[in-house]
Amino acid sequence: MSNVDFSLPGERRCETPEQxxxxxxxxxxxxxxxxxxxxxxxxxxxxxxxxxxxxxGMQVKGRVTSPTFVIAREHRSKIGGPSLxxxxxxxxxxxxxxxxxxxxxxxxxxxxxxxxEDAVVVAEWGGGxxxxxxxxxxxxxxxxxxxxxxxxxxxxxxxSWRWV
Numbered sequence: 001m002s003n004v005d006f007s008l009p010g011e012r013r014c015e016t017p018e019q020x021x022x023x024x025x026x027x028x029x030x031x032x033x034x035x036x037x038x039x040x041x042x043x044x045x046x047x048x049x050x051x052x053x054x055x056x057g058m059q060v061k062g063r064v065t066s067p068t069f070v071i072a073r074e075h076r077s078k079i080g081g082p083s084l085x086x087x088x089x090x091x092x093x094x095x096x097x098x099x100x101x102x103x104x105x106x107x108x109x110x111x112x113x114x115x116x117e118d119a120v121v122v123a124e125w126g127g128g129x130x131x132x133x134x135x136x137x138x139x140x141x142x143x144x145x146x147x148x149x150x151x152x153x154x155x156x157x158x159x160s161w162r163w164v
Contacts, residue, residue, distance in 0.1 A: 006030055006138070009162035013147070016155055020046050020142075021053030023159060028057020033082035036134040037122045041142035046157050047124045050142060051086055054122060060084045066124075074119070083119040139164050 004010060006027050014020040031037070031054070039047040052064045060075035064086060075084040121134075140161050147156035 006161060007163070009160070011158060011160040014157050014159055017046065017049050020049050020157055020159065021056065024050045024053025025057035027161075028054035031058060031082070031120045033119060034117045035082075035120045036137040037120065038137055038139045039122065039124045039142065040139060041144065041157075045142040045144045047142060050140065050159070051084075051122050051124070054120075055084055055086075058082070058084055058120065085116065085119045085121045087121060087123045088125060137164055138162070 004012070004023070004026055012023055014023055037054070039050060041047055048064065048066045055062075055064045055075055058075075058077065058081060059079045060077050060081075060083065062073075062075045064075065064084075065073075066088070072085060072087040075086065077083055138161060140159065143158040143160070144156075146158055147154045
């Protein structure tokens with residue numbers, strides 16, 4: 001797999017979950033403390049699979065699983081880099097309208113051991129959250145529908161990214 005310049009908008013078709021993880025691993029190796037990543041895609045699109053690759057690239061401890069039941073999970077670095085904070089924003093906020101104070105307060109209420117500016121925050125279902133906690137973020141969109149319409153047996157995802 002070639003090196004990708006994640007500072008520019010881009011897109012890649014990943015045929016397998018392993019390719020999805022490889023792309024995310026490449027991104028994870030370039031993330032730094034204070035970065036915020038929003039994962040957008042429908043249920044089953046591969047957001048947690050993508051986060052598993054990010055964790056590999058960041059070289060953090062612990063098994064990455066969906067944060068749905070715990071709302072947020074923190075993974076500390078094995079190499080002295082930033083921690084990975086993996087958040088299920090939908091469960092954190094629900095469907096209601098939130099204010100900036102609510103967003104920051106809700107994240108603070110998680111009682112994480114790491115300050116958010118010292119970590120990489122990855123939020124599944126994070127649209128609407130990140131605008132209230134970060135001036136700049138990387139939006140990753142995982143499209144499972146397009147490939148599935150072409151071939152219902154396909155596991156492919158079209159993954160696009162851009163800094164907002």
